[in-house]
Amino acid sequence: xxxxxxxxxxxxxxxxxxxxxxxxxxxxxxxxxxxxxxxxxxxxxxxxxxxxxxxxxxxxxxxxxxxxxxxxxxxxxxxxxxxxxxxxxxxxxxxxxxxxxxxxxxxxxxxxxxxxxxxxxxxxxxxxxxxxxxxxxxxxxxxxxxxxxxxxxxxxxxxxxxxxxxxxxxxxxxxxxxxxxxxxxxxxxxxxxxxxxxxxxxxxxxxxxxxxxxxxxxxxxxxxxxxxxxxxxxxxxxxxxxxxxxxxxxxxxxxxxxxxxxxxxxxxxxxxxxxxxxxxxxxxxxxxxxxxxxxxxxxxxxxxxxxxxxxxxxxxxxxxxxxxxxxxxxxxxxxxxxxxxxxxxxxxxxxxxxxxxxxxxxxxxxxxxxxxxxxxxxxxxxxxxxxxxxxxxxxxxxxxxxxxxxxxxxxxxxxxxxxxxxxxxxxxxxxxxxxxxxxxxxxxxxxxxxxxxxxxxxxxxxxxxxxxxxxxxxxxxxxxxxxxxxxxxxxxxxxxx
Numbered sequence: 394x395x396x397x398x399x400x401x402x403x404x405x406x407x408x409x410x411x412x413x414x415x416x417x418x419x420x421x422x423x424x425x426x427x428x429x430x431x432x433x434x435x436x437x438x439x440x441x442x443x444x445x446x447x448x449x450x451x452x453x454x455x456x457x458x459x460x461x462x463x464x465x466x467x468x469x470x471x472x473x474x475x476x477x478x479x480x481x482x483x484x485x486x487x488x489x490x491x492x493x494x495x496x497x498x499x500x501x502x503x504x505x506x507x508x509x510x511x512x513x514x515x516x517x518x519x520x521x522x523x524x525x526x527x528x529x530x531x532x533x534x535x536x537x538x539x540x541x542x543x544x545x546x547x548x549x550x551x552x553x554x555x556x557x558x559x560x561x562x563x564x565x566x567x568x569x570x571x572x573x574x575x576x577x578x579x580x581x582x583x584x585x586x587x588x589x590x591x592x593x594x595x596x597x598x599x600x601x602x603x604x605x606x607x608x609x610x611x612x613x614x615x616x617x618x619x620x621x622x623x624x625x626x627x628x629x630x631x632x633x634x635x636x637x638x639x640x641x642x643x644x645x646x647x648x649x650x651x652x653x654x655x656x657x658x659x660x661x662x663x664x665x666x667x668x669x670x671x672x673x674x675x676x677x678x679x680x681x682x683x684x685x686x687x688x689x690x691x692x693x694x695x696x697x698x699x700x701x702x703x704x705x706x707x708x709x710x711x712x713x714x715x716x717x718x719x720x721x722x723x724x725x726x727x728x729x730x731x732x733x734x735x736x737x738x739x740x741x742x743x744x745x746x747x748x749x750x751x752x753x754x755x756x757x758x759x760x761x762x763x764x765x766x767x768x769x770x771x772x773x774x775x776x777x778x779x780x781x782x783x784x785x786x787x788x789x790x791x792x793x794x795x796x797x798x799x800x801x802x803x804x805x806x807x808x809x810x811x812x813x814x815x816x817x818x819x820x821x822x823x824x825x826x827x828x829x830x831x832x833x834x835x836x837x838x839x840x841x842x843x844x845x846x847x848x849x850x851x852x853x854x855x856x857x858x859x860x861x862x863x864x865x866x867x868x869x870x871x872x873x874x875x876x877x878x879x880x881x882x883x884x885x886x887x888x889x890x
Contacts, residue, residue, distance in 0.1 A: 428531035428608030436472035437506040451593040475504035477514035484525030508542035512549035532558040540568025613690035620670035620699040631658030636682035645673040670699035708785040713761035719753035731770040786865035789816030793869040810843035814861035828853035852879040
């Protein structure tokens with residue numbers, strides 16, 4: 394009962410936190426990781442063929458983004474059955490494609506659920522050169538189980554954890570929560586999952602991220618990667634008193650451009666900046682200790698493609714003498730923006746300069762009813778410039794309908810009238826949004842200043858808007874609400890602000 398309660402609560406919390414959506418589509422590859430990952434797979438007769446196939450699919454999804462190799466991640470599978478069996482050694486499949494096929498081809502052995510015996514066997518293989526395991530790399534055990542075992546697991550599991558193995562347990566919901574929470578590494582909230590076999594995709598990303606926390610923590614790796622920088626992190630090997638670190642980095646295709654930095658032994662991270670976009674860098678961390686020898690650590694990092702700013706220019710809040718210009722995105726690599734604007738046609742151009750932290754400005758002192766070409770240029774710290782242009786139109790002066798009024802013309806009908814707008818009006822557009830029934834739009838010539846609105850049901854409130862039309866863009870509209878009284882008693886109207 395306790396296990397079921399925890400299962401229900403755990404799934405509810407995951408759904409409430411928005412973590413219930415399975416991963417879809419290709420996942421970005423994960424590098425800068427090193428460790429031996431062992432799956433302890435329940436292959437006994439207590440697991441149905443359907444459950445076994447779903448667990449294999451889950452394992453394949455879990456490791457799909459990893460990079461495999463002698464200096465990256467290595468994976469193996471041990472079957473839980475009457476006699477434990479290793480499906481393949483750690484160093485047999487060193488590419489994602491071959492490993493995916495090997496997991497797909499794994500066959501269920503049936504037999505008894507001797508988990509304790511399998512754990513003792515796993516303890517030997519996780520530290521065995523013969524099984525392809527490596528010394529001095531993080532060890533991770535992922536036990537996928539239906540929750541039953543015919544022998545004791547507590548002692549062999551504790552021995553594994555005492556030897557530094559991080560234990561994750563995935564139960565399909567029928568196990569004893571207290572027993573499994575004691576078996577998993579601490580805290581159980583991070584290392585123990587109860588989930589139905591059909592819902593395994595729910596926990597895939599969360600479990601993968603937890604595994605990465607283990608296998609990346611003891612190795613040089615990069616985080617916060619951008620188009621021009623990344624932050625390097627490494628384990629604490631030295632101290633202020635015992636030495637310093639030398640960092641060397643260079644583009645993979647031009648190692649002669651190697652650069653070197655030194656930081657004190659108290660550091661465990663460093664940000665490298667002013668890098669080229671979409672470039673792969675070879676990075677080496679060399680601990681210089683006056684007490685112990687530490688081998689260099691290396692990694693390979695690829696910067697992202699350079700974001701372009703501005704990628705979008707938007708014109709809004711246009712009036713007779715001004716309009717608002719905004720752009721996106723704003724980037725840390727941009728120190729400022731230049732906004733050039735001038736009327737079309739014409740050769741007169743003016744300039745407004747904006748700080749790189751802002752993404753909008755108001756252009757003022759413009760001529761009414763005029764089309765302008767606006768060009769936004771981003772000035773990068775590197776000295777490069779990128780530009781994007783858009784057209785903007787100012788409105789006519791006084792380009793607003795005035796004194797919209799209504800007159801009762803009989804059942805369900807009113808006459809809407811207005812005073813003419815200023816400027817070269819090309820016509821008027823009248824929109825009626827009925828509370829019941831379809832909306833309608835009526836366009837009339839500039840000489841006409843009234844229309845009949847019909848089919849306005851009694852007891853309804855309807856919105857009427859009149860907008861002048863100009864050559865470049867519409868003017869400002871005027872809207873009012875018309876309330877039709879019940880039983881043909883006429884109407885009331887009020888202006889909408």
